[in-house]
Amino acid sequence: MEKELAIKNPIETANVFSGLTEQHFARLASRGQHDNLQPKSTLFRQGDPAQKCFLVRQGRLKLTKLNEAGKEAIIRYIGPAEMTAAVAVIKGMDYPVTAEAVEPTEVTGWDKPTFLRLMHDHPQIAINMLRVVLERLDEVQQRYLELCNEAVEQRIARTLMRLMRHAGSRTQDGILIDIPLSRQSIADYSGTTLYTVSRTLTAWERNGWVQSGRERVRITNPHALVQFAEGS
Amino acid sequence: MEKELAIKNPIETANVFSGLTEQHFARLASRGQHDNLQPKSTLFRQGDPAQKCFLVRQGRLKLTKLNEAGKEAIIRYIGPAEMTAAVAVIKGMDYPVTAEAVEPTEVTGWDKPTFLRLMHDHPQIAINMLRVVLERLDEVQQRYLELCNEAVEQRIARTLMRLMRHAGSRTQDGILIDIPLSRQSIADYSGTTLYTVSRTLTAWERNGWVQSGRERVRITNPHALVQFAEGS
DNA sequence: TTCCCTATTTGCGCCAGCGCAAAGACAAGG
DNA sequence: CCTTGTCTTTGCGCTGGCGCAAATAGGGAA
Numbered sequence: 001m002e003k004e005l006a007i008k009n010p011i012e013t014a015n016v017f018s019g020l021t022e023q024h025f026a027r028l029a030s031r032g033q034h035d036n037l038q039p040k041s042t043l044f045r046q047g048d049p050a051q052k053c054f055l056v057r058q059g060r061l062k063l064t065k066l067n068e069a070g071k072e073a074i075i076r077y078i079g080p081a082e083m084t085a086a087v088a089v090i091k092g093m094d095y096p097v098t099a100e101a102v103e104p105t106e107v108t109g110w111d112k113p114t115f116l117r118l119m120h121d122h123p124q125i126a127i128n129m130l131r132v133v134l135e136r137l138d139e140v141q142q143r144y145l146e147l148c149n150e151a152v153e154q155r156i157a158r159t160l161m162r163l164m165r166h167a168g169s170r171t172q173d174g175i176l177i178d179i180p181l182s183r184q185s186i187a188d189y190s191g192t193t194l195y196t197v198s199r200t201l202t203a204w205e206r207n208g209w210v211q212s213g214r215e216r217v218r219i220t221n222p223h224a225l226v227q228f229a230e231g232s
Numbered sequence: 233m234e235k236e237l238a239i240k241n242p243i244e245t246a247n248v249f250s251g252l253t254e255q256h257f258a259r260l261a262s263r264g265q266h267d268n269l270q271p272k273s274t275l276f277r278q279g280d281p282a283q284k285c286f287l288v289r290q291g292r293l294k295l296t297k298l299n300e301a302g303k304e305a306i307i308r309y310i311g312p313a314e315m316t317a318a319v320a321v322i323k324g325m326d327y328p329v330t331a332e333a334v335e336p337t338e339v340t341g342w343d344k345p346t347f348l349r350l351m352h353d354h355p356q357i358a359i360n361m362l363r364v365v366l367e368r369l370d371e372v373q374q375r376y377l378e379l380c381n382e383a384v385e386q387r388i389a390r391t392l393m394r395l396m397r398h399a400g401s402r403t404q405d406g407i408l409i410d411i412p413l414s415r416q417s418i419a420d421y422s423g424t425t426l427y428t429v430s431r432t433l434t435a436w437e438r439n440g441w442v443q444s445g446r447e448r449v450r451i452t453n454p455h456a457l458v459q460f461a462e463g464s
Numbered sequence: 465t466t467c468c469c470t471a472t473t474t475g476c477g478c479c480a481g482c483g484c485a486a487a488g489a490c491a492a493g494g
Numbered sequence: 495c496c497t498t499g500t501c502t503t504t505g506c507g508c509t510g511g512c513g514c515a516a517a518t519a520g521g522g523a524a
Contacts, residue, residue, distance in 0.1 A: 123359075214519080
């Protein structure tokens, strides 16, 4: 199996610990607790008191949020070098989302006092976190805007592009989104239903834009998809 | 019997400069430029290079974002003690939104080098900003979730409640949302159309939940509205 | 291989909500 | 007072997309 990373994650280069030396980071990591997660296992649940915040070392977590009716929306996927739940820990609240591993995943967790101590000792961390959070805020606002103003099919196209950028690996025959990705997940991410996603992917497959199988999507014509998402 | 509705802005008590002494703040403010805005005047436009970030001293700004098709979504309203565009300034990008005054508004602006200097001299500012931004992220994510999973009328109800909390003033006959608020604005905020907003408000007026006039909304039965927004 | 479980597809009916268009209401300034 | 421009209401038709239900397909385990 080849692993080529033509598509890299921008956050990876602008992560919470950038600007710290290797030694510093090693010391920070040693203050946390490491953990390995199986696919489909849950790291923490929305509504539980936020004991720890986590850094993903390897693998991928899916962050979802439920409303009162119990319906689910995918907030984002996070990968190596990204953090989650720092929010909740700093504010001393409950976890605002549920985090579930979609592949074997390795994390490091810090509890509240430890993390606050780290931030206090290394103000650079707070500034870095600010930058990261601002990027997320931008992304969510962007998605919010799309959800307001765009048709379902456009939103599905954008979702695929987002996943492509974030978890795409280039193969001979287009760009494969390299995580187990059900129609339901795409729907949760795009704010629609699995039926509509299925119908849309089928249509795009006929156009030759994508190839999709069980929990797999490969984008064979990114350009067409981009154009579709942007214009009309 | 009547429970007191806390109509105060949480961010106002947790603002970017909390934890600094009066003298410190006075010195920071003196480094910035003050400005007075007429209603409907524009402080900055989405897409312009972000020269300065701003603190609202008095009045209220409406932050909106356009998509390629030129349709508008309201991101948020901000009031006294709140900041905007710190994002763009820190990242050295263009303004991600357009800011327009909805009432006579007084702001203080800092340019990039000055603000970076301030953050460097007072790390507390970075930490405070982090908290504020996290709150906004939460709110946007919450709204995103609502937009995904809730019916239009529920979203309108939540929008009114949000505006009520943020800009409500208690009067003899219910809580008045004390900003010029057109049906179109409510629609942009809720992710629907002015027609639907109009029809919905008319229905609620018949129920005695609200009273509305030209660019004014008064909530006469907050409890009913809350219940409607929450449950189903 | 076969069984079983889960994911996916697709036909079909239906309705919430969009948006045009036209009329009505309100505010400000002659 | 009337005029003008903007905001709001409401009738009406239409359609995007939801979601049930049932058939189909993959993939893992034994």
